[in-house]
Amino acid sequence: MFPKITKMNIVPVAGYDGFLLNLSGGHAPWFIRCVLVLEDDSGNRGVGEIPSSDGILKGLEQCRSLIEGARVNEVKKVLSQARHVLSRNGPEERGRQTFDLRVAVHVVTAIESALYDLFGQALGMPVADLLGQFGRQRDEVEALGYLFLLGDPDKTDLPYPKTTDPVDAWDEVRYREAMTPDAVANLAKAAFDRYGFKDFKLKGGVLPGEEEADCIRALHEAFPEARLTLDPNGAWGLEEAVRVLEPIKGLLSYAEDPCGQEGGFSGRETMAEFKKRTGLATATNMIATDYKQLKLAVQLNAVDIPLADCHFWTMQGAVAVGELCNEWGMTWGSHSNNHFDISLAMMTHVAAACPGEITAIDTHWIWQDGQRITQEPLTIRDGQLTVPTTPGLGVTLDEDKLMEAHQLYRQLDVGQRDDAMAMQFLIPGWSFDPKRPALVR
Numbered sequence: 001m002f003p004k005i006t007k008m009n010i011v012p013v014a015g016y017d018g019f020l021l022n023l024s025g026g027h028a029p030w031f032i033r034c035v036l037v038l039e040d041d042s043g044n045r046g047v048g049e050i051p052s053s054d055g056i057l058k059g060l061e062q063c064r065s066l067i068e069g070a071r072v073n074e075v076k077k078v079l080s081q082a083r084h085v086l087s088r089n090g091p092e093e094r095g096r097q098t099f100d101l102r103v104a105v106h107v108v109t110a111i112e113s114a115l116y117d118l119f120g121q122a123l124g125m126p127v128a129d130l131l132g133q134f135g136r137q138r139d140e141v142e143a144l145g146y147l148f149l150l151g152d153p154d155k156t157d158l159p160y161p162k163t164t165d166p167v168d169a170w171d172e173v174r175y176r177e178a179m180t181p182d183a184v185a186n187l188a189k190a191a192f193d194r195y196g197f198k199d200f201k202l203k204g205g206v207l208p209g210e211e212e213a214d215c216i217r218a219l220h221e222a223f224p225e226a227r228l229t230l231d232p233n234g235a236w237g238l239e240e241a242v243r244v245l246e247p248i249k250g251l252l253s254y255a256e257d258p259c260g261q262e263g264g265f266s267g268r269e270t271m272a273e274f275k276k277r278t279g280l281a282t283a284t285n286m287i288a289t290d291y292k293q294l295k296l297a298v299q300l301n302a303v304d305i306p307l308a309d310c311h312f313w314t315m316q317g318a319v320a321v322g323e324l325c326n327e328w329g330m331t332w333g334s335h336s337n338n339h340f341d342i343s344l345a346m347m348t349h350v351a352a353a354c355p356g357e358i359t360a361i362d363t364h365w366i367w368q369d370g371q372r373i374t375q376e377p378l379t380i381r382d383g384q385l386t387v388p389t390t391p392g393l394g395v396t397l398d399e400d401k402l403m404e405a406h407q408l409y410r411q412l413d414v415g416q417r418d419d420a421m422a423m424q425f426l427i428p429g430w431s432f433d434p435k436r437p438a439l440v441r
């Protein structure tokens, strides 16, 4: 008999973050996540990490009675029941922010991760070996260096972290203003020195498009061999996207959500047109976020690289997208939001189980590195994450750190990510507009 789950703990947590800019505004000095901890009667613990919101915490609570008392091999049964219970809350939409506002799919992923962690431990198998049709496909997963334009924290009275004791150049630059092509290239150099990235992505949707194109030129000059991409989260109109990216298309390996919904056309339609006109490959975490959208995106030939983040596709769902990509001649990739080290492990296992050639995965980890809730976070060396070979997710919770992060969450009293708050210090009265870069007002 497999062990039985005796206890479910829902632990909302917070960590510190820099003044990272994006179409949604500027990151607050903190980010919030939700950690799910399941204990079984053999003494094992399984964990999952997802974004946090009041809706997500409520959704997890709705599933408690399905989970406590279940056996750790009943993964599929519990997940089906959880989907059923959550579906009664009604339909949900991703929304137009840069981040996904759905509840149910995130809740299911937290449960899935913690259950596979326990099941893997009971079987003596790493999660990557259990996922998808084929299990582990690789032992190393490539990650990209995810760069952001950074606001000046001193223009706010918010408690942004400061580096007091830098160990290297990355520590020196990551909490300071970075608004020019040179500053962006410096971020890349510092990140490369610590992590060895071969791919870089710049978050756009902040400055006028041409100025962001100049940042790509500076990145190319600093790293002529690197694969580069720019992601304005659909802020640009189709004409603007073509105008901005056509001159630098030789420097980009793909364009991420260059345009979106506009003038009666869906984002899938404008992206298809963009691809036709520029010949550039496209990636998205905004317009192919479930199976129906993916089907339409494929029919329209709008997307080459679905960024199937396991937090909003589920872990098995993200691997299923990887399997389809492999069969259909597309490329799988993963999106990310700010996260702790449990998510880093989840994304690594998922990427490990996707067959064929995949693109370097997104991770915000470089902005959080140094903060942790497990005893030994995975590390990025030479741009790679090593896939754990120990049973389950291969991470061990650090109880003290988890409680510290929970205390911070409680002190902050924040129920949802809010990127508009910090923007008030830069542009009083600032509000989100999905079709205007954050500093174009």
Ligand SMILES: O=C(O)[C@H](O)[C@@H](O)[C@H](O)[C@@H](O)C(=O)O
Pocket: 020, 021, 022, 023, 098, 099, 100, 203, 231, 233, 285, 335, 336, 337, 338, 362
């Ligand atoms: O500000 C951020 O952290 C990003 O814009 C994310 O919200 C976003 O989801 C990003 O990672 C993306 O690729 O779109």
Ligand SMILES: [Mg+2]
Pocket: 231, 233, 256, 257, 284, 285, 335
């Ligand atoms: Mg994106």
